[in-house]
Amino acid sequence: MYRYDTLDHTLVAERVAQFRDQTQRFLAGQLSEDEFKPLRLRNGLYIQTHAPMLRVAVPYGLLSTRQVRMLAHLARKYDRGYGHFTTRQNIQYNWPKLEEVPDMLADLATVEMHAIQTSGNCIRNTTADHFAGIAPDEIDDPRPYCEIIRQWSTLHPEFNYLPRKFKIAVTGSPADRAASQVHDIGLHLRRGPDGQIGFEVLVGGGLGRTPIIGKVIRDFLPREHLLSYLEAVLRVYNRAGRRDNIYKARIKILVKAMGEEAFRAAVEQEWALIRDTALLLDVVEIDRMRKYFRPLPYEKLPDIDVTAGREAAFVAWYRHNTRVHKVSGYRAVMVSLKTPGIAPGDMTAEQMDGLADLADRISSGEVRSTHDQNLVLGEVRQQDLYETWQRLTALGLATANIGTLADMICCPGLDFCSLANASSISIAHQITERFSDIDYLYDLGPLEIKMSGCMNACGHHHVGHIGILGVDKHGEEWYQITIGGSASGDSSLGEVIGPSVAKLEVANTLAALLDVYVSIREEDETFLQVVRRVGVTPFRERVYAPNR
Amino acid sequence: MRQIVKHRQCQADAWSMPGEAAAAAGVVVSLADYLAVQAGTLASPAPAGAALGVQLEPADDEAQLLPFAAQLQLVVVNFPKSAEGRGYTQGRMLRERYGYCGELRAAGAVLLDQVFLLARCGFDAFDMAPGENLTLAAAELDRFSVAYQTVVGTVVQPHRRGQVG
Ligand code: HEM
Numbered sequence A: 001m002y003r004y005d006t007l008d009h010t011l012v013a014e015r016v017a018q019f020r021d022q023t024q025r026f027l028a029g030q031l032s033e034d035e036f037k038p039l040r041l042r043n044g045l046y047i048q049t050h051a052p053m054l055r056v057a058v059p060y061g062l063l064s065t066r067q068v069r070m071l072a073h074l075a076r077k078y079d080r081g082y083g084h085f086t087t088r089q090n091i092q093y094n095w096p097k098l099e100e101v102p103d104m105l106a107d108l109a110t111v112e113m114h115a116i117q118t119s120g121n122c123i124r125n126t127t128a129d130h131f132a133g134i135a136p137d138e139i140d141d142p143r144p145y146c147e148i149i150r151q152w153s154t155l156h157p158e159f160n161y162l163p164r165k166f167k168i169a170v171t172g173s174p175a176d177r178a179a180s181q182v183h184d185i186g187l188h189l190r191r192g193p194d195g196q197i198g199f200e201v202l203v204g205g206g207l208g209r210t211p212i213i214g215k216v217i218r219d220f221l222p223r224e225h226l227l228s229y230l231e232a233v234l235r236v237y238n239r240a241g242r243r244d245n246i247y248k249a250r251i252k253i254l255v256k257a258m259g260e261e262a263f264r265a266a267v268e269q270e271w272a273l274i275r276d277t278a279l280l281l282d283v284v285e286i287d288r289m290r291k292y293f294r295p296l297p298y299e300k301l302p303d304i305d306v307t308a309g310r311e312a313a314f315v316a317w318y319r320h321n322t323r324v325h326k327v328s329g330y331r332a333v334m335v336s337l338k339t340p341g342i343a344p345g346d347m348t349a350e351q352m353d354g355l356a357d358l359a360d361r362i363s364s365g366e367v368r369s370t371h372d373q374n375l376v377l378g379e380v381r382q383q384d385l386y387e388t389w390q391r392l393t394a395l396g397l398a399t400a401n402i403g404t405l406a407d408m409i410c411c412p413g414l415d416f417c418s419l420a421n422a423s424s425i426s427i428a429h430q431i432t433e434r435f436s437d438i439d440y441l442y443d444l445g446p447l448e449i450k451m452s453g454c455m456n457a458c459g460h461h462h463v464g465h466i467g468i469l470g471v472d473k474h475g476e477e478w479y480q481i482t483i484g485g486s487a488s489g490d491s492s493l494g495e496v497i498g499p500s501v502a503k504l505e506v507a508n509t510l511a512a513l514l515d516v517y518v519s520i521r522e523e524d525e526t527f528l529q530v531v532r533r534v535g536v537t538p539f540r541e542r543v544y545a546p547n548r
Numbered sequence B: 001m002r003q004i005v006k007h008r009q010c011q012a013d014a015w016s017m018p019g020e021a022a023a024a025a026g027v028v029v030s031l032a033d034y035l036a037v038q039a040g041t042l043a044s045p046a047p048a049g050a051a052l053g054v055q056l057e058p059a060d061d062e063a064q065l066l067p068f069a070a071q072l073q074l075v076v077v078n079f080p081k082s083a084e085g086r087g088y089t090q091g092r093m094l095r096e097r098y099g100y101c102g103e104l105r106a107a108g109a110v111l112l113d114q115v116f117l118l119a120r121c122g123f124d125a126f127d128m129a130p131g132e133n134l135t136l137a138a139a140e141l142d143r144f145s146v147a148y149q150t151v152v153g154t155v156v157q158p159h160r161r162g163q164v165g
């Protein structure tokens, strides 16, 4: 993975010093709440229901075991012994003390980590496919480009006061595992006409109040022009994006208002002026970055049948929680952070330490975070899978539910968030309790449930196969249900099935939807395929049937 | 007299801003007025011998100053709110695209914690928000000793640093 050089170390150390100074000025009363807010936000610090919340950047979801141990240390020393992995591959701490945050940042800096631009109206952490570098269908590893973008976007002098936050996702595979179509910019690695590598560029995707799938504004951008093109998009947005209304300030609204064609023309015009300046990436620089992400020295191993003669629990785990690796004899292992009864994405310090030890022993010494709030051990020899399962089981990280209904995405909701209408976490518990029969979940097949506690859509409900949104009705919690959304290669936004349902009815409503699915599916059809085939109506009729 | 940070020093400002009585040294006017004076449709409000400067608002297009980039001595970029970000682009473009070499001043709701990034966009003078400490603001210009982006005045292109030394 990428390793800091002197420049990176110096920059992060100076950023920590700057934030320490800003915090001291605030605590000494020299900065008002209002003045401190944009400063702390640019460093990932929200003030929430109970306490400040610190969001730490995990660039493109890649962590060394040394970093994982530091995250465990932070959880123990400054928080209540756990952290919360988010839908943008980052980790959040819900209980730090404001005056200790500079110390947390200093600790993070020792392992080449920071919280720079994890919130605020600036370019956020760039996310990527969590199978980057190991997926068989990959055109090129997105991570070197993500690191180039990370550096370019970090404290970019021109783009730190954008109209609104700005998120970039990069994927190297046609199967989009980074939700890139609902990002402000989505970059898809592609091969060009002469076999050269570059990007398809999407702009203007996003969720929140106005969910929109990104539009392709360039079919093929040769990779050496990556930064100049991004800079052109950002400059057009910085100038023309709306600043009078935060609900209309995202780039998606600008693209809609200008029209795709006019927006593309404005970008191309700006790009023509800067494409051959210092922003041009040369091969030497790209190769320097690629070296940091070189494939492991893999052993020559055959694919083996690891399940023969093993207990059913292991077989189920193998089937649901491991994934194909591009090298024979290896598998990628999904580490489930969706233990029933625990908030999706939460992980204790002991689990982090245990996972770090395991990753050092049997994997590459790296751990990846996913946008659906799980973790991945990317490089596990098939012969080590049984031991891996045993150790993960002991850590409580082997629930064999990846890709099933129980693998829900969920925002913090009322438990931690001051904007929430809904207690997303308790709804998640209601659902896991109701659907506790794992064989039923396996029978339902791939099913993505995504839940947000309010319109801001931190839980990506618009792109859930089933989406659940908390709404406030006269001070009571109600839930609006959508079906048919997806954030994969064929992204789509879900459709509302009807009036929102009461809190106690959420799991029952899901049960009705799933009954319809089971009764009309053909052969191996998934829930999403059925919704796409038959539309919302049969589902709506069942849920709102008078006699139900 | 107004105190500003200019060329890293706290100093008195000799110019008058739009809406103030014309100063003997120089008078700053809005972009519309500046263009009108240049077009000969408006008499210059500057006393004889005084220079004429211009103040850009966030929605103004700095490209209109291109013909006058060599003769201008002061461009003020106004930041009505501290969250206003268009001025960063205006500054960079004036320096990098239009070759403007005179004083480039950020004015309005300019806060201590913003001068470093503004300076990286080419600003060399700061008319700070009321209450900001100018000495501390000048010191903020040294907040970072490194940066990742190649902007006006960068010596080694940071994204090519692998090829140096
Ligand atoms: C608890 C404190 C949190 C607050 C106050 C908060 C606030 C917000 C707000 C206001 C937005 C909407 C911004 C917009 O649409 O322009 C947003 C979007 C988002 N948040 Fe959060 N959030 C919180 C926690 C989280 C967590 C824990 C996650 C991850 C699980 C998360 C992931 C996201 C994502 C992915 C979006 C983007 C949706 C989009 O593309 O529009 N947030 N958040």
Ligand code: SF4
Pocket (backbone or CB within 6 Å): A411, A412, A413, A414, A417, A418, A419, A420, A421, A422, A452, A453, A454, A455, A456, A457, A458, A459
């Ligand atoms: S979706 Fe709403 S309730 Fe959930 S974390 Fe985001 S802002 Fe808070």
